[in-house]
Amino acid sequence: MNYSPIILSSVVGLSLWATSGCLALAQKPHNLNPEPHFPVEPQFQRLEQPLWTKLMVAGVGLGLIGLELWWFVLNQPGAKNREMKTED
Secondary structure, eight states: OOOHHHHHHHHHHHHHHHHHHHHHHTSOOOOOOOSOSSOOOOSSOOOOOOHHHHHHHHHHHHHHHHHHHIIIIITSHHHHHHHHHHHO
8 A cells, every 4th residue: 555645645734734823923913993093995986887888798708608618619520520410
């Protein structure tokens, strides 16, 4: 019986377990004061997109999905033989 994969996985597991506690020590302590010293502004603003933009993005996405399906399913060498067999 070959014990090398078992030993390797044990060593990797022990090293991950041993270093996981060290990573937690590097975290900054949380500030217990809930009020910030400066006014908090939202980082992102919500932009409302027009309907035609939403439809265009959805159409392009569906077109790319269709192109990918065509490339991986129908463009295979055996796909043409399957199509010809079903037509006969």
